[in-house]
Amino acid sequence: MSSLKRKERTTESRPSKRPKSSDTSKDKGAGAKKGKDAKPKLKSDSDGPAAAPSVSVLKEDEPLFPRGGGSVLTPLEQQEIQVQARKDALFEEKAGSGAPEKSGKKKKRKSEADATPAADPDTVKIESLNFKRLVKGSLVLGTICGINLLDLAIALPNNLIGHVPITAISQSLTQRLQAAAEKEEVEDSSDEAEDDIDLKSMFRIGQYMRAYVVSTIDDSAPVSGKPKRHIELSLTPALANSGISQQAIVPNATLMASVASVEDHGFVMDIDIAESNLRGFLSKKQVDKSIPEDSLQPGAVLLCTILGSSSNGKVVQLSTLSDKIGSAKNCPSEATTIDTFLPGTAVDLLVSEISQHGIAGKVMGDLDVTADLVHSGAGPDDVDLEKKYTVGSHLKARVICTFPAAKKPKLGISVLPHVAALKPKMAKKDGHAIGPLDVLSHSSHVEKCTVRRVEPEIGLYVDVGVDGVPGFVHISRVKDSKVDGLFENSGPYKVGSVHQGRVVGYNSFDGMFLLSFEKSVLDQPFLRIEDIPVGAIVPGVIEKLSVNADGLGGVIVNIADGISGLVPEAHLSDVRLQHPEKKFREGMKVKTRVLSTNPAKHQVRLTLKKTLVNSEAPPIKSFDELAVGLQAPGTIISILQHGAIVQFYGSLRGFLPVSEMSEAYIHDPKEHFRVGQTVSIYIISFDPDASRLIVSCKDPSAFGLEKQLALKELQIGDLVSAKVTQKTDKEIFVELADSSLKAILPVDQLTDKSISKTQSALKKIHVGQTLPDLVVLQKNEGRRAITLSQKPNLVKASRENRLLKTVEEGRVGDKVHGFVRNITPTAVFVQFAGMLTALLPKGLMPREMHNKPDFGMHKAQSLEVKIDSIDRDLNRLVVSIPGADEEVAKKVDDKPAEKAINPVDDSIISTDDLPVGKLTKAVVASVKDTQLNIKLADNIQGRIDVSQVFDSWDEIQNPKKPLKQFQQKQVVPVRVLGIHDARNHRFLPISHRSGHAVLEVSAKPSDVKKGEAPEMLTLDKLEVGSSHIAFVNNVEKNHIWVNLSPNVRGSIRAAEASDDMLQLVDLSKSFPVGSALKVRVLAVDVEKQRLDLSARTPGSGAELTWDKVEEGKVLAGKVTKVGDRQAMVQLSETLAGFVGLADLADDFEQADLLKLTKYEIVRVAIVEIDRSNKRIRLSMRPSGVLNSSLPVKDREVTKKTNLEVGEIIRGFVKNVSEKGLFVTLGGEVTALVQIRNLSDAFLKEWMSHFVVGQLVKGRIISNANGRIEMTLKASQVEKDFVPLITISDLKEGQTITGKIRKVEDFGAFIMIDGSANLSGLCHRSEMADRAIKDARKLYNEGDRVKAVVLKVDEKQKRISLGLKPSYFKDGDEDEMDVDRDDAGAPLDSEDESEEDEEMSDAGGAVLITGTDNFSDESGDESSDDDSDVDMGDAAEEGLAGLDAGGFDWTASALDADDAPQGDIDAPKKTKKRREPQIQVDKTAELDINGPQTAGDYERLLLGQPDNSELWIQYMAFQMKVSELANARKIAERAIKTINIREETEKLNVWVAYLNLEVAYGTDESIEEVFKRACTYNDEQEVHERLASIYIQSEKYIRADELFEKVLKKFGSKSVEVWVNYAHFLHTKRNSPDRARALLKRATQVLGTQAHLYLALMPKFAALEFRSPNGDRDQGRTLFENLLAAHPKKFDLWNQLLDLEISTAGEKPDLTVVRDLFERGSKVKGLKPKQAKAWFRRWAQWEEQNGDAKNREKVSAKAQEWARTRKERQQQDDNDDE
Secondary structure (H helix, E strand, C coil): CCCCCCCCCCCCCCCCCCHHHCHHHHHHHHHHHHHHHHCCCCCCCCCCCCCHHHCCCCCCCCCCCCCCCCCCCCHHHHHHHHHHHHHHHHHHHHHCCCCCCHHHHHHHHHCHHHHHHHHCCCCCCCCCCCCCCCCCCCEEEEEEEEECCCEEEEEECCCEEEEEEHHHCCHHHHHHHHHHHHHHHHHCCCCHHHHHCCHHHHCCCCCEEEEEEEEEEECCCCCCCCCCEEEEEECCHHHHCCCCCHHHCCCCCEEEEEEEEECCCEEEEECCCCCCCCEEEEEHHHCCCCCCHHHCCCCCEEEEEEEEECCCCCEEEEECCHHHHCCCCCCCCCCCCHHHCCCCCEEEEEEEEEECCEEEEEECCCEEEEECCCCCCCCCCCCCHHHHCCCCCEEEEEEEEECCCCCCCEEEEECCHHHHCCCCCCEEECCEEECHHHHCCCCCEEEEEEEEEEECCCEEEEECCCECCCEEEEHHHCCCCCCCCCCCCCCCCCCCCEEEEEEEEEECCCCEEEEECCHHHHHCCCCCHHHCCCCCEEEEEEEEEEEECCEEEEEEEEEECCEEEEEEHHHCCCCCCCCHHHHCCCCCEEEEEEEEEECCCCEEEEECCHHHHCCCCCCCCCHHHCCCCCEEEEEEEEEECCEEEEECCCCCEEEEEHHHCCCCCCCCHHHCCCCCCEEEEEEEEEECCCCEEEEECCCHHHCCHHHHHHHHHCCCCCEEEEEEEEECCCEEEEEECCCCCEEEEEHHHCCCCCHHHHHHHHHCCCCCCEEEEEEEEEEECCCCEEEEECCHHHHHHHHCCCCCCCHHHCCCCCEEEEEEEEECCCEEEEECHHHCEEEEEHHHCCHHHCCCHHHHCCCCCEEEEEEEEEECCCCEEEEECCCHHHHHHHHHHCCCCCECCCCCCCCCCEHHHCCCCCEEEEEEEEECCCEEEEEEECCEEEEEEHHHCCCCHHHCCCCCCHHHHCCCCCEEEEEEEEEEECCCCEEECHHHCCCCEEEEEECCCCCCCCCCCCCCCCHHHCCCCCEEEEEEEEECCCEEEEEEECCEEEEEEHHHCCCCHHHHCCHHHHCCCCCEEEEEEEEEECCCCEEEEECCCCCCHHHCCCCCCCCCCEEEEEEEEECCCEEEEECCCCCEEEEEHHHCCCCHHHCCHHHCCCCCEEEEEEEEEECCCCEEEEECCHHHHCCCCCCCCCCCCCCCCCCCCCCEEEEEEEEECCCEEEEEEECCEEEEEEHHHCCCCCCCCHHHHCCCCCEEEEEEEEEECCEEEEECCHHHHCCCCCCCECHHHCCCCCEEEEEEEEEECCEEEEEECCECCCEEEEEHHHCCCCCCCCHHHCCCCCCEEEEEEEEEECCCCEEEEECCHHHCCHHHHHHCCCCCCCCCCEECCHHHHHHHHHHHHCCCCCCCCCCHHHHHHHHHHHHHHHHHHHHHHHHHHCCCCCCCCCCCCCCHHHHCCCCHHHCCCCCCCCCCCCCCCCCCCCCCCCCCCCCCCHHHHHHHHHHCCCCHHHHHHHHHHHHHCCCHHHHHHHHHHHHHHCCCCCHHHHHHHHHHHHHHHHHHCCHHHHHHHHHHHHHHCCHHHHHHHHHHHHHHCCCHHHHHHHHHHHHHHHCCCCCHHHHHHHHHHHHCCCCHHHHHHHHHHHHHHHCCCHHHHHHHHHHHHHHHHHCCCCCHHHHHHHHHHHHHHCCCCHHHHHHHHHHHHCCCCCCCCHHHHHHHHHHHHCCCCCCHHHHHHHHHHHHHHHHHHCCHHHHHHHHHHHHHHHHHHHHHHHHHHHHHC
């Protein structure tokens, strides 16, 4: 370990900390004397100077020992000779003790321990790797223990930690970084490099690595004495593989390899062997399953084992499979040189020496290896090495380090099982393997650390109670003062002694916890920033005042040893301090609360605001802790025009809209709020996915149940009276007379007259006046907002029940009253009640209004309009000014007829020749799903609706695509029916022709016959029951819209769409737009323009009745209602059934009624029928409606099910009553759980533990007379139940936790946690270390406490408990409440118990020692009290503004008397301290229905300006109201607003802009947007996106033209553009010949570049196989040409084989496939691995498609191939010889 010091034994020299006996001096002396005199009989290789032994045995001056070992003796014979030599030497010493050997006597007198080395100079020192022995060039095995942004942390042996910079990982990764940096300079994008390379995606914690030591720096500070040592490592293969040569690469050796490139079948790896061009290859099959494939990016580094080399010796086959690299048995047995044995390689060593401190041995007869105290297992595991191992035995181990500074080559090894297996050390808990830090986290307190082994000068090895993972306490961490000595059998730290410790670290390589026994560490509240819980209250001492140009910028507060936090200026106080430096000074004690922590940046933010520090509200830190209605304090950090940003704890922020700041009207938030102000807010909505949180200052509880009911009953259009409460220039605030609901009456809603008349009416209104006859114009229950109107026209319409509120109420031709909402250059938007809006186009206004500014109108002007058209699908109305449509018609009539250009029918000269009923000819211009676009002349367009093509069903060849039988340029006979308005799809009279109109014609055979034109089908001519042909026009979730004729439209409910229920699952897929259906008329309502149809066969399941239902039948149904416990499903017009919770899924945990939506079509099975009560039980279990073989976790229970006593079953709570629980097991089968059977423990207020619909698990205990009883007791249900604590289990002195059940003046009764309803009494004398008169002043019922058992009386069943702080040692006091100096050991509320336990483990609680702290703290608080009182007085004198929570004070009082406030020693004030309170402002909830108006979108975009999805939704919102111009403006704004770095977001907007122009724009606008998009984005990508848009819009001609442009621009660089065009021609244009011609062009343009050619040809060939218009023979020809040119490219053989086998819809040609297999097996140069895979695939194919005979032939061919190859190799070898 890095700082280990060890007392030297016979095999070791003195530790380096003693200079007199350092290794260097000792070696010099010993070398000089012993080399000359003492041992002439032990022959050395040189008689030269003393430094000779330092020469390596690997040098060329030793010819008898060739590289890798060349001894004629076996290792065992060499060991026997060494043992015999030692014996002879010892015998001679004893026999000749009287001989005059001066040097020997000196040594003996000096130290007996040095006699052995003198006798045997070959003895190997067992040395541990430490910081001093770690030199540049060392190779060390380690595990990754930390992954940072720019480096990796590596855990090394013996508690060393090294760091690898990102530039020292691999050469490939460095190149990627350089490329990213260059790109960053060009594009000025600072974040791009970080986004490109993420070390966490390339490496994982616990991964083993071999590292090269680049440097070691010791920056130990002489003053502090704390060492700051830095070890810099490198993982680059060139360094990590240093020392190994090409000759040393043998199977089972290990190499560090970096990914150079990713190929189809594996990864090319760089291994960088010196003086060699070797490369590595890692097959995907050799990648261990623990390594994610996406982590193998170029530059990633892995420790691999060698499988072998290729036949040419240029490629090394590598593997990372754990069973190969992780097995210590896989030693490099073929090694011929010691260079093979690098760290990470397994070795087979011959044990030569065993001591209490390690193992020494030999590898290959002469290479010394040693396992030190830790890695031999002697220290951490207390293994007796002499018993476990014997000299001369063989041992498997793993090399972990090298010792370059050693005189003789030596390696460090480890025999620890986890290192030998290259796996992380795991702890054992409940029989399962678990990570050690998951059992015992960092900074945890360990109550019992048992000393297992004592190393006098090193430290203590202890048992921490974690099975399989030991702990180590360094001698410097045993206690705060200096340790005189550690002794095994005596002293306070002897073996077996027990101590309290704390985890200060964990070394993942050694597999040991690092602990400290120092009291200062045990008492420290936090050891790391990670241990500090956000929101915790912590005491601290002001360390420094941070001063900036504006004054005091903040305060640095020390909260633990080495941990300080910043209190920003805004958090120094609840009010703005004019002279904060007078209130705070260095050394002052303060109480703070943690706002946020950032361990990566080593930052802690604190607050001194009393409203936050003393707040009892739980701190909210993340979205997981939020709940609608939750009240919490927050701090305003930014004030905007439309609201404010509120900061909570951690990084959580919320938005406070201006409408939620107060019940009163707020014009400017800055007038009432300030940055840094603390406000009390309520959560009204949040979205974790969008990181969106909306808060309010209004109290939702102020809106009572009566008001909620009144708001619900209030309807739009109701007439009400209201009392004026407030009046502004724009709005009048009123209170409804009957319900006291608050509402707003906009000023512009006062009259129908001019603006001046409206202002006059406003002056007449005063506060307190009651206004009668107000109509409810709008209502929003979510925001509790009501808008009224006093316009006489609207009030009159409401009285007459003619006020338009919904689209369904409107009828074409009706005259309705509204008012102007908005005016645009081309239209006016007219608003009615309920936010219903209509479009009034310029063309439907009188001509005299056109030239007036704003058409002579103003906003909110009253208007009477006539409904011109209704689109109920889109909720759109088009209205006109009454009389304007006749004017338009007259204008059209006066227009001269247009001459026909190149008419199809020569008899047509002008449009006057096309009256209604005219028979003529037309040419098909294009074929759509629902219509044929035609031309009667070049300048006269028309259309044929699909309903006007066929007379009967038999004429339709393809019902899915009826118009597919027509071709472009086909001439068809037609009859003119009228005019079709392309803007609103209306069918108009022939006189209403306009620029947007086309001719509506018919091509029905019956219509084009000569004679009078047949009458058009209209709604009033339809009869119920009549049959027709309908064509799908639109598909929605629950119904289908169809056309029977151009002007007759009807709907088909989903349940009526088909007899086949499978088709109802996905309506859009089963019934595509344009498809034909046979339908029956179910109902007609001419007045409401409604037509209901059915596509089901008469007499089918639609008429399902009680007589026809039967159990087990599977049907389709529609969900009509979803409740808490069941859902109702409609089966037919007369039948419905219910699906209970128990019938939703086969696994009750997946049963969720919320997944069902109203009107959804579902498959159900009839389970039970109760005909007498007319109830049908249905089931949606997959095992019942899909496949009976599906797994069932919770079986279906019916009345017929036999439930046996003792059976464990699950069910849902049906009812919670005073008798107990009623649990539904299925259908009507209900079980009773009596109160006594609910739980093993006593449940106070047990009803609160259960809710209806809750899933419970129980055991049947009774089933008699139809009554079922269950028990939910865990002792009878759960297998791993832990028995409850009984009184006999309690022992005196035991610490327990519990909840106070009852408090009296004499004491408190505590309910013990985890007990069988055991309660103990804590007398008031045992509550605190001082006298307590009344226990009720200390504790309340429900408080959580920790107590000590003082006495147990089993006979009387009495338990005495104690809460005194003195009962708890050290860290136990940490959990005391800092605000109560007389408290015992109370825990926090139950909701926070889990968090508190974590704080306790981490030492995160507040430490109080003695009473001085209390007096000091109270002194501080008394000073604060003074300032609080003064500030309060100042606030009372000032003017009270609008208060929405927090403090609204002036800070002038702070300047008056600041000096006494900071005096710690000031006497206590007798004045009672006034707690600062957060003043609450009442409010309503925010609208959570998402953005509904342009204002909503604008508000959201302020917070998310770079969100392209939000911009696109805003564009779509504008298009819903036909605001094309606004949608374009928004697109332009988005392009300018989105940050230039957000390239993807910008591209998304450009694509949406192109979509908009393609759908609604002109050719010129499309071209203009397209050119700009190409300028700002990747040009090729924009071209491809536009082509996709054209294809989706079925504008195939445009797409074709664009593809040609793309080829000219990018065809020479990109293969994909050619393939995409070919795919388009094959599938969309049905032009395979053009696609084939494209291939010839592609080969000419791309040239002869092999990689492009090989990328292009297979894809074109594959199109021939896969395209419906392809030619398989053409595809085969292309592949044959490829294979002839590149026969060894075996991936081409596999591609062709895949295409031949996977023939869509037809059986493959067996002869062709067999021939392909045969040819592939005869390819010259076929490698063994390829051949093996090929023959295996052939054999599998024959097993599936052939017979046994053919299968045997494949095996024979494989054997023949192997034999032939072997003979060829033997012949080649003979030729070489």
